[in-house]
Amino acid sequence: MDGLISVQDPLFPTLSPVVIGPHCIAAPVILAPMAGITDAPVRRMAMRYGAGLTVSEMIASEALMTGHAEMTLRANGAGVTIHAVQLAGNEPHWMAEAARLAEASGAHIIDINMGCPAKRVTTGAAGSALLRDLPLATRILEAVRAAVSVPVTLKTRLGWDDTATLAPELAARAEAAGYAMVTIHGRTRCQFYTGTADWHAIRAVKEKVGIPVIANGDLTRTGDAAAMLAASGADGVMIGRGAQGRPWFPGAVAHHWKTGRAPATPDLAEQRDVLLELYDGWLALYGVTLGLRQARKHVGWALEAAAETAGADAAWAKDWRGRILTSEDPAAVTQGIRSAFDQLAWRAAA
Numbered sequence: 001m002d003g004l005i006s007v008q009d010p011l012f013p014t015l016s017p018v019v020i021g022p023h024c025i026a027a028p029v030i031l032a033p034m035a036g037i038t039d040a041p042v043r044r045m046a047m048r049y050g051a052g053l054t055v056s057e058m059i060a061s062e063a064l065m066t067g068h069a070e071m072t073l074r075a076n077g078a079g080v081t082i083h084a085v086q087l088a089g090n091e092p093h094w095m096a097e098a099a100r101l102a103e104a105s106g107a108h109i110i111d112i113n114m115g116c117p118a119k120r121v122t123t124g125a126a127g128s129a130l131l132r133d134l135p136l137a138t139r140i141l142e143a144v145r146a147a148v149s150v151p152v153t154l155k156t157r158l159g160w161d162d163t164a165t166l167a168p169e170l171a172a173r174a175e176a177a178g179y180a181m182v183t184i185h186g187r188t189r190c191q192f193y194t195g196t197a198d199w200h201a202i203r204a205v206k207e208k209v210g211i212p213v214i215a216n217g218d219l220t221r222t223g224d225a226a227a228m229l230a231a232s233g234a235d236g237v238m239i240g241r242g243a244q245g246r247p248w249f250p251g252a253v254a255h256h257w258k259t260g261r262a263p264a265t266p267d268l269a270e271q272r273d274v275l276l277e278l279y280d281g282w283l284a285l286y287g288v289t290l291g292l293r294q295a296r297k298h299v300g301w302a303l304e305a306a307a308e309t310a311g312a313d314a315a316w317a318k319d320w321r322g323r324i325l326t327s328e329d330p331a332a333v334t335q336g337i338r339s340a341f342d343q344l345a346w347r348a349a350a
Contacts, residue, residue: 016235018052018181018212018214018235018236019180019212020053020109020151020153020180020181020212021109021150021151021180022151023053023082023108023109023151025052025053025236026052026258027050027052027254027255027257027258028052028053028212028214028235028236028237029050029051029052029225029236029237029238029239029250029251029253029254029257030051030052030053030054030055030183030214030236030237030238030239030250031043031046031051031053031054031055031238031239031240031243031247031250032055032216032238032239032240032243033055033056033057033058033086033111033113033155034057034240034241034244035057035058035116035118036057036294036297037057037244037297037298038054038055038056038057039056039057039073039074039076039282039285039294040076040077040078040079040080040281040285041277041278041281041282041285042054042247042278042298043055043056043077043080044078044079044080044281045247045248045274045277045278046243046247046248046250046251047080047081048251049247049248049250049251049252050248050250050251050252050254050255051250051251051254052236052250052254053082053084053109054080054082054084055084055085055086055109055111055155056074056075056077056083056084056085056086057074057086058074058086058087058088058113058116058121059071059074059075059085059086059087059088059098059102060088060089060126061087061088061089061091061094061095061097061098061099062089062091062094062098064087064098064101064102065094065097065098065101073285073286075102075105075107076285077106077107082108082109083106083107083108083109084107084108084109084110084111084153085102085107085109085110085111086110086111086112086113086155087099087102087110087111087112087113087144088112088113088116088121088126088127089126089140090124090125090126090129090130090136090140091140092136092139092140092142092143092144093143095112095140095143095144096143096144096146096147097147099144099147099148099152100147100148102148103148103149103150107150108150108151109150109151109152109153109180110144110148110150110151110152110153111152111153111154111155111183112140112141112144112152112153112154112155113126113127113155114127114128114130114131114137114140114154114155114156114157114170115127115128115155115156115157115185115189116128117157117189117190117191117192117193122189127189128156128157128160128189129160129189130156131156131157131159131160131164131166131167131170131189132160132164134166134169134170134173137170137173138173138177141154141173141174141177141179142177145177145178145179151180151181152178152179152180153179153180153181153182153183154170154171154174154179154181154182154183155182155183155184155185155216156170156171156182156183156184156185157184157185157186157187157188157189158184158185158186158187158188158198158201158202159188159189160188160189160190161188161189161190162188162190165188165201165204167184167201167202167204167205168204168205168207168208168209169208171184171205171208171209171211171213172208172209174209174211175209175210175211179211180211180212181211181212181213181214182205182209182211182212182213182214183213183214183215183216183238184202184205184213184214184215184216184232184234185197185216185217186198186199186201186202186215186216186217186218186232187217193241196218197216197217197218198217199215199217199218199227199228199231199232200231200232202215202231202232202233202234203231203232203233206232206233206234206235207233212235212236213232213233213234213235214234214235214236214237214238215228215229215232215234215236215237215238216237216238216239216240217240218242219237219238219239219242219253220241220242221242222249222252222253222256222262223262224242225237225253225256225257237253239253244298244301245298245300245301245302245303245304245305246301246305247274247278248265248266248274252265265309266309267309268306268309268310268341268344268345268348269341269345271302271305271306271309271341272306272337272338272341274302275298275299275302275337276334276337276338278295278298279295279299279330279333279334279337282294282295282298283295283330288330291330292327292328292330292333295333296325299321299324299325299333299337300317300321300325303317303320303321303324303340304317306340306341306344307344310344310345310347310348311348312344312347312348316344316347320336320340323336323340324336324337324340
């Protein structure tokens with residue numbers, strides 16, 4: 001993603017801003033909802049770097065209604081310009097009530113999850129399991145839309161498996177219910193995250209509905225976005241795993257989209273400062289004990305991103321993960337992050 005666009009890079013199609021109710025997303029590059037990852041500190045950072053929109057971690061609707069501490073934290077949108085809350089569940093009444101609560105708590109957009117492939121979610125007939133029960137999925141869509149005044153969006157997959165790619169029909173039902181946008185991950189549930197996302201298959205959804213369609217799956221380089229848009233015909237893109245350890249990446253894609261030039265990757269000093277700010281944010285949000293645990297995966301991904309920037313091998317990141325992530329002392333973790341980046345900067349300059 002470094003440097004300026006070359007003459008060989010595909011240019012972005014000419015696209016319009018995506019409008020979600022009163023919200024105009026000028027460059028619709030969206031940070032995907034990821035459980036345990038896209039908490040408020042990460043979303044704030046991604047929006048600072050230019051992400052058009054970010055979405056909260058998936059929130060279990062009934063747990064939110066009972067005041068479950070983890071779900072309440074996931075719904076936190078402090079400092080997020082456009083606060084989108086994603087809800088999951090399989091009971092129309094509780095999904096509607098959770099949407100009301102999220103709206104009352106400050107959510108600007110409600111997103112409905114009908115795509116999560118995790119067994120613990122699908123066993124409860126939620127997430128992508130709803131692709132096997134379109135009547136229930138429709139009742140949920142209608143109940144949530146009727147419950148709130150803010151815009152409602154849907155995120156789903158192509159289908160449960162290759163024998164029943166029902167995303168176009170589900171998207172049409174969402175549009176009929178008054179939904180403002182639909183996001184399609186280009187895999188079936190049975191694929192989980194294996195194989196390659198089928199961007200071309202998303203085009204069938206775009207051809208079925210008139211509301212904006214967002215393409216999701218396997219966007220890990222700025223140049224991928226143009227190919228994803230060309231294949232899918234979508235109105236925008238959503239980035240998930242490609243942003244892990246790189247909260248600036250959705251903004252880089254948006255910048256590429258608007259200018260035709262891919263910005264340089266943040267230098268090591270900037271990456272260090274981003275990570276340290278995020279680390280302080282996790283400690284403030286979760287408290288020290290939970291914050292330390294929550295930060296570990298992010299620190300590991302950030303070290304890998306830094307190593308890639310500096311051209312260091314994977315062993316460097318593995319060594320520093322072992323040193324930093326075992327510490328239970330926040331001050332020691334902070335110092336470890338500084339030392340790791342200092343060493344990497346010295347090696348890069350040598």
